[in-house]
Each structure stands twice: as structure tokens, then as C-alpha cells.
Amino acid sequence: MALKRIGAQTVKLSNPPSIISTASIVGPKEGEGPLKDYFDIILEDDMWGQESFEKSEAKIQEEAIKLAISNANLSPNDIEYLFAGDLLNQIITSSYSARQLNIPFFGLYGACSTMTESLSLGAMIIDGQFADKVVCATSSHFSSAERQFRFPLEYGSQRTFSAQWTVTGGGATVLSSTGNGPYITYITTGKIVDLGIVDVNNMGGAMAPAAIDTISQHFKDTGYNPVDYDLIITGDLGLVGKKIILDLLRKEGYDLSENYSDCGIKIFDGVEQDTHAGGSGCGCAAVVFNGYIYKEMMKRNLNRVLLIATGALHSSISTLQGESIPGIAHAVTIDNMIS
Amino acid sequence: MDKMNKKEYQKYVERKVPKPTYFKNILYAFVVGGIICVFGQIIRNFLLKYGLDEKSVAAGTSIVLIFTGAFLTGIGIYDKIGKIGGAGAAIPITGFANSIVSPAMEFKREGFIFGVAARMFSIAGPVLVYGVGSSVIVGILYLILTKGR
Amino acid sequence: MEYIKVFIVGGLICVIGQIILDTTKLTPAHILVIFLTSGVILGAVGLYEPLVKFAEAGATVPISGFGYALSKGAIEGAKSKGVIGAFLGGLEATAGGVAAAILFGYIMAVVSDPKTKN
Numbered sequence: 334m335a336l337k338r339i340g341a342q343t344v345k346l347s348n349p350p351s352i353i354s355t356a357s358i359v360g361p362k363e364g365e366g367p368l369k370d371y372f373d374i375i376l377e378d379d380m381w382g383q384e385s386f387e388k389s390e391a392k393i394q395e396e397a398i399k400l401a402i403s404n405a406n407l408s409p410n411d412i413e414y415l416f417a418g419d420l421l422n423q424i425i426t427s428s429y430s431a432r433q434l435n436i437p438f439f440g441l442y443g444a445c446s447t448m449t450e451s452l453s454l455g456a457m458i459i460d461g462q463f464a465d466k467v468v469c470a471t472s473s474h475f476s477s478a479e480r481q482f483r484f485p486l487e488y489g490s491q492r493t494f495s496a497q498w499t500v501t502g503g504g505a506t507v508l509s510s511t512g513n514g515p516y517i518t519y520i521t522t523g524k525i526v527d528l529g530i531v532d533v534n535n536m537g538g539a540m541a542p543a544a545i546d547t548i549s550q551h552f553k554d555t556g557y558n559p560v561d562y563d564l565i566i567t568g569d570l571g572l573v574g575k576k577i578i579l580d581l582l583r584k585e586g587y588d589l590s591e592n593y594s595d596c597g598i599k600i601f602d603g604v605e606q607d608t609h610a611g612g613s614g615c616g617c618a619a620v621v622f623n624g625y626i627y628k629e630m631m632k633r634n635l636n637r638v639l640l641i642a643t644g645a646l647h648s649s650i651s652t653l654q655g656e657s658i659p660g661i662a663h664a665v666t667i668d669n670m671i672s
Numbered sequence: 673m674d675k676m677n678k679k680e681y682q683k684y685v686e687r688k689v690p691k692p693t694y695f696k697n698i699l700y701a702f703v704v705g706g707i708i709c710v711f712g713q714i715i716r717n718f719l720l721k722y723g724l725d726e727k728s729v730a731a732g733t734s735i736v737l738i739f740t741g742a743f744l745t746g747i748g749i750y751d752k753i754g755k756i757g758g759a760g761a762a763i764p765i766t767g768f769a770n771s772i773v774s775p776a777m778e779f780k781r782e783g784f785i786f787g788v789a790a791r792m793f794s795i796a797g798p799v800l801v802y803g804v805g806s807s808v809i810v811g812i813l814y815l816i817l818t819k820g821r
Numbered sequence: 822m823e824y825i826k827v828f829i830v831g832g833l834i835c836v837i838g839q840i841i842l843d844t845t846k847l848t849p850a851h852i853l854v855i856f857l858t859s860g861v862i863l864g865a866v867g868l869y870e871p872l873v874k875f876a877e878a879g880a881t882v883p884i885s886g887f888g889y890a891l892s893k894g895a896i897e898g899a900k901s902k903g904v905i906g907a908f909l910g911g912l913e914a915t916a917g918g919v920a921a922a923i924l925f926g927y928i929m930a931v932v933s934d935p936k937t938k939n
Contacts, residue, residue, distance in 0.1 A: 362939055379937050385781045386937075476937050485774035486935040487745050488795070489754015489761045490849050491697070491842070494690035501937075529678035530685060532846060538685040576688050581676075692843040701839035702832035705883070709831025710824050713878035730881065730890065731917030737882060738921040746929035748936045759838030762849040763856055763883045764831070765918065771853065772922050776930030788930050795850045796922065799884070803857040803891050804911055810865040811895030811907025 337460070340554025342547070343521045349671050350459040351512025355623035356400035358393050360475065360501030363612075363620065366601045371624035372502075373400060379476065379501050387421065388429075390474035393503040393616075394419065395430035398470045401505035401623075412436045412507070413464035416451035418443055419615055420473050420499075421481060427471075436468065445540075445569050446523070446644030447471040448504065448618040449663040455508045456517040456665070465510040472503030473614030482533065482649055495535040497571045497597060497613035498606075504619030506627075515630045519555055519666035523547040525646070527659040533652050537574030537597075537610055540643040543660035544570060544578060547641055549585050551664045559589050563635045566626070567662070568618035568642035569597035571611035596621035596642075618642040626667070636669045697758055704757025708764040712737055734765055741769030746777065771795035823877070830872065830879030853884055860888020865896065890914050 337344045357372045364375030374396070383389040394417065402409055415434065418441035419426035431438040443450035451469035458464050476486060478499040484490050508517070526546050530539035544567050552558065559565060570578060575595050582589055596618045597611035622640055629635045641664040647656065676684065715736045719729045741764075744750040750770045754761040761767050775794045779787040793800070838852045847855075860883075863869040869889040872880040880886050891911040898910020912919070 360937075476935070480778055485778035486938060487748060487751045487770070487774040487777060488849075489745075489751045489757075489767065489770050489774075491755055491758045494692065528676070528681040530682065535685065535689060538689065541685075542681065573685075573688055573690075577685065580688075694840075694843055697843055698836050698839050701835045705835025706828035706832030706879075709827050709876075709879045709882045712831075712882035713824060713827040716878050727914075730914075733878065733881070734887075734915075734918035735921040738918055739925050742922075742925040742929045746933035748933075751938070757835075759842050759849070759852060760832070760835040762852060763835050763838045763885075765882055765884060765887060767849075768853065768884055768887070769922055769926065771850070772926035773929045774935070776926055777933050778935045780930060780934070784931075788927065792923070792926050792930070795853070798850065799853045799857050800919070802854050803861060803888055806858055806861040807888075807891035807895040807911030808908055810861060810892045811899040811910055812904065814865070814896045814899045815904060815907060 340550070342524070342550050343519055343554035344457065345519055345555070346456060346460040346517060348460050348510065349516035349518045350456045350508040350510060352506055352515050352517070352627065352667070353509045353512040354401050354405035354507045355505065355627045356397045356404060357504045357620040357624035358397045358400070358502060359620050362606065363500055363502050363600060366606060368600055368621065368625050371628050372620060373624070379474070386474050386476040386480070387425065390419070390421070390426045390472055390477050391429040393474065394426055394470055394472035395433050397472065397503040397505040398430065398434060398468055401468060401507050405507045407466065407507070409434050409436055412466050412468050414439060414455065414458060414467040415470065416441055416455050416467065417470040418447035418451065419471055420444060420478050443661060443663070444644035444646050445613060445615050445617065446642040446661050446663050447615045448568065448622055449640055449642035449665045452506060452508070452517060452665050453520045453522060453663055456520060459508055459510050467508050468505055469508065470503065470505035471615040471619045473499055473501070473616035475499045475501045478614060492609055493534045495532070495537065495573050495610050497536055497569065497610045498601065498608040499614035500600060500612045500617040500620065502616035502620040504616065504623035506623055514671070515627070515667050515669050516671050517665055518668045518671060519551070521547055521551040521554060521664040523662040523664070525659045525661055527657050529657045531655060531657045533647070533658070535573060536569070536613055536645050536658070537571040538577065539658035540645050540660040540662065541570055541574040541577040541581070544574070544641055544643050544662040545581050545585070547662040547664050548582060549587060551639065552587060559587050559592065562592055562637050562639050564626070565589055565593050565639045566641070567595045569611070569613035570595050570643055571597045571613065572603065573610050599625065630667065630669055633669065638667045640665050640667060700756055701758045701760035704753065704760030705764060708760070708766055737765045738769040741766030742773045745770045745773040768796060768799065826876045827879035830876035831882055834880070834883045834885060856883065856885045857888040860885030861892040864889035864892035887915060887918065
């Protein structure tokens with residue numbers, strides 16, 4: 334009997350795990366953005382002394398994980414599972430960062446939805462009493478993503494207004510079976526939704542239907558209403574996705590205009606930093622959650638947050654073959670109180 | 673979401689996407705493209721003054737322009753020209769050089785054979801394939817059509 | 822006067838490319854292939870030649886001018902050496918540019934590193 338399931342896609346955790354520490358590391362551009370005061374480490378150079386962008390990204394993720402663990406006054410030996418993923422082919426970033434850490438490792442691929450995918454699985458593992466302490470982490474790097482998915486850095490091309498800017502950064506969260514919150518209370522796992530968008534320069538438009546599907550299902554399953562949340566925040570839908578979310582959810586009877594935001598919009602100043610539709614990448618939701626949201630929750634400025642990281646699950650090969658972009662969105666409720 | 677089918681959604685999204693700044697883009701493409709061509713003409717006139725024949729002048733002009741495009745790419749300037757000029761920076765032969773150097777330098781860490789040398793033509797390769805291929809066809813067609821007469 | 826003609830013709834060719842870029846989903850790589858092939862075809866049917874006479878570098882510096890040089894070379898090769906000439910001519914006429922692209926491209930790639938954008 335699956336006693337913890339409520340509704341079609343949601344679980345209610347009966348022993349909600351507590352977030353006992355987080356860490357966020359960002360690149361120089363993110364460190365100039367509106368959220369700069371919330372990040373633990375801001376790099377001066379996005380190579381971070383490494384020979385390649387890929388190695389730099391692996392170091393960012395590894396250091397974020399180590400920092401989160403030490404912020405909790407623990408050592409890697411105390412961690413029972415590591416859940417991590419990233420954007421690069423065969424998730425090499427996560428494998429190379431896990432290689433240094435000696436923690437039992439589950440590698441995940443959820444593209445930019447990896448932050449909530451890892452939090453979902455980590456929280457369920459703890460709630461199911463399979464572990465007491467787990468780490469959930471993800472990262473992305475502008476330059477390693479750009480060369481894999483788009484054009485070389487020095488290639489003189491123009492970006493469209495719907496294009497987004499991959500965040501250079503990594504975030505890690507330590508979940509524990511004991512602690513004083515904030516807690517992960519509900520998990521709504523998304524389904525793939527693909528409404529046929531093929532334009533890789535319009536990720537917001539491609540992923541928005543998945544986010545809408547997950548958010549409205551979350552309200553149906555839990556009985557929560559939008560007003561029950563202090564903040565409802567998607568991962569990286571950007572400005573185009575935000576318009577779609579507000580518009581289409583209103584048509585379904587959910588008014589999010591008061592408390593909705595998007596990590597990709599929050600992390601950059603779109604006009605000053607010329608990021609067009611906003612930030613994107615696994616690191617986007619990761620650093621905004623582990624930096625901004627967690628710290629605001631600790632200060633009690635936010636008490637209940639719905640985080641919906643969104644992923645575009647295409648590859649550079651599927652794009653060349655003209656396939657549309659499968660979208661996914663996983664929602665996690667983070668609450669300062671447990672009833 | 674069930675109420676909207678794929679076609680309707682794609683049309684709907686199309687309306688939500690901000691339109692490019694057409695006028696500004698066209699103006700900048702015109703100016704940047706024009707300036708690069710004038711630069712080419714200056715080189716051409718310079719070489720003509722040295723009494724080179726037409727074939728050498730044409731080749732010399734391309735060589736200097738390609739060097740310039742490659743150099744500006746290497747020192748990290750051509751991508752900025754491209755961001756402003758768009759097609760005005762891509763279509764001149766300097767843009768062709770940019771499309772060769774930018775992937776080559778990006779993939780240096782993958783080695784000098786499979787990295788630099790193999791990636792050099794990731795964008796320029798198709799250009800040469802279609803250009804050289806179609807020119808041979810043009811030459812042969814010319815023979816067929818003129819022999820027929 | 823000469824430079825004004827060059828500027829306007831060269832600029833206008835780029836404007837056509839910009840309009841295609843902004844109104845379709847084609848990438849700059851597509852535009853390069855389209856313009857080059859157009860140059861080959863327009864050169865073959867004799868429509869590009871007058872533009873080159875009129876605007877010189879304004880017509881030869883854009884990649885379509887490279888296509889024009891290819892087809893002109895191929896036709897001249899075919900005239901003088903027949904079928905073999907059709908194969909030789911295009912590349913012969915453009916060999917300088919291609920060799921320069923390979924050599925300078927390689928050297929610049931080896932001596933410089935890509936920088937992250939801001």
C-alpha cells in the first residue's frame with residue numbers, strides 16, 4: 334500500500350526531511366546580478382584555475398557539495414547518498430565531481446529540472462527511512478553548455494529575444510531525517526509534456542506546458558491554493574515562459590500574479606546584463622534555491638515555497654533531426670512549519 | 673492544458689515571443705557589412721597600385737580579409753562585431769574566417785587532430801561542399817549546353 | 822564615389838541576409854550556404870558579373886562573391902580544358918582564399934583561447 338500518495342502525482346511525506354544546510358557557487362556574471370548577496374562563493378574567473386570549462390564546472394559542483402556538507406558540520410563520510418546531475422553529455426560533471434567525494438552516488442539526468450528531481454528523490458529516500466543524510470546537487474556552466482548545445486564562444490552570432498543565458502554555478506542541499514527545517518513536505522512529480530516546440534532558442538515556450546501541468550496537478554492533489562504559498566517559483570522559464578504560465582494558469586482558474594516568479598528572471602538583470610529572456614540551466618534553479626530561497630526562508634521572510642524546476646529534455650542530435658522538445662517539471666513544497 | 677492542441681499552442685507561443693528589432697538589425701547589418709566591403713576595396717586598390725594582375729588582386733584581397741577575420745576572432749573581437757552586425761558580419765568573407773577559427777580554438781582541448789583540425793570546418797565545411805560541388809556541376813553543365821549548339 | 826557604391830552594394834547584400842535571419846529560424850551557417858550557392862548560380866547565369874563590375878569589393882567580399890568566383894573559374898576551366906577543367910577551375914580561382922583560411926585558421930586557433938562572454 335502506497336500510504337503516502339495523495340492524488341495522481343503527489344506524495345505527502347510523513348516524516349518530512351529537513352534541509353540542514355545549502356551551498357551555492359556562481360560565476361562572475363551571476364555575481365553581478367541582483368541576487369549577488371545570497372551566494373556563498375562568487376568566482377572571479379569562470380575557469381577557476383582549471384584547463385577546461387568542463388573541469389571548471391566539475392570543480393564548481395564538487396566544491397558546492399563539500400561546502401554544503403561542511404556548512405552542516407558534517408564530513409562526506411556522514412552522507413549516505415549523493416543525488417546529482419548536470420547538462421553535459423553522459424552527465425560527466427556529476428561523475429567527475431562524485432569521483433572526488435567517495436559518497437554512494439545516483440547520477441540523474443533531468444536537464445534543468447535536476448534540482449527538484451534530486452530533492453524529490455533524496456527526500457523520499459529519507460522519508461522511507463533508507464538514509465538519514467543525503468546531498469542533492471546540480472550545476473551548469475555557460476561556456477560548457479554553449480559549445481555543446483549552440484555555437485562556439487567566439488562565433489559572431491546574434492541571440493534572439495527568446496534565448497536564455499545558461500547560468501554558471503552549482504548548488505547543493507543537505508537533507509537530514511532530523512533538523513529544524515525548512516522541511517520538504519510535498520513532492521509532485523511531473524510527466525513529460527511536449528506541445529511540439531522545436532525552437533531551441535525558446536526553451537521557456539517549450540517547457541511552460543510541463544510546468545503548467547505539474548503546478549495545476551499539485552493544487553488538485555494537495556488541496557493547496559496559490560494563496561497558500563509565499564512564493565511559487567519555476568526554474569528557468571524566463572520572460573516568455575512567465576507570460577505563458579500566468580496566462581494559461583489563469584484560464585485553468587489559478588491566479589498566480591501575486592506570488593509567482595522564475596529563477597531565470599530573478600538571477601539576472603535582463604536589461605543591464607543583456608540576458609534577453611533570462612537565465613537557464615541546471616545551475617539556475619540550484620543557486621537561486623540554495624542561495625536566495627533558502628536564506629530568505631531561514632530569515633522567515635518566506636515560509637512556504639513551491640519550487641518547480643523545469644527541464645528541456647532534448648539533445649543536440651534530436652534538434653538536428655527536427656524533433657520537438659520534451660518538457661518536464663518537478664514540484665517540491667518547502668515549508669518552515671510541519672503540521 | 674488539454675484544451676489546447678499542439679498547433680494552437682505553437683501559434684499562441686509565437687505571439688508571446690518578442691519580435692526582433694528589425695529596423696535596428698537591418699541598419700547595423702547594412703553599416704557593418706558595408707564597412708567590411710569598403711575595407712576590402714581599399715585592399716584591392718592598394719594591390720592594384722602595385723601592378724598585380726586581376727587574379728592576384730582578387731586572391732590577395734581574400735587572403736588579407738581572411739587573415740583579418742581570423743585575427744579578430746583570435747583576439748576575441750569578431751564575436752562582438754557579429755553581435756552588433758549580425759548578417760553584416762557573417763556574410764563577408766571575414767565571417768567565413770570567423771566560422772573556421774571559432775570552433776577550432778574552442779576545441780583545442782580535445783587535441784590537435786580531432787579537436788582543432790577536425791572542428792575547423794564544422795561550419796565552413798558545408799559551405800565548401802555546396803560551393804565547390806555546385807561549381808563543378810556548373811562547369812559540366814556549361815560544357816553540355818555549349819557542345820549542344 | 823567608388824567607395825560609396827561598394828558600401829551600398831555590400832551593405833544591401835548583408836541586409837538581405839539579415840532579413841532572412843530575423844524572419845526565419847535559419848542559422849548563420851544556413852545563410853552562408855544559401856548565399857554561396859546563390860553566388861554560384863547567379864554567376865553561372867551571368868547575373869552576378871554586372872554587380873561585380875559595378876561595385877567591385879561590394880560584390881566580391883560577401884560570401885556570394887566567393888560563389889561567383891567558383892562558378893566563373895569552373896566555366897573558364899571548362900572552356901580551356903573541358904571536363905577536367907570544370908573540376909579544376911573553381912578551386913583554382915579560389916585557392917588563395919581557401920589556403921589562407923586553413924593556414925590562418927589553424928594558427929589563430931592554436932595561439933588563442935576562447936573567452937567567456939559577458
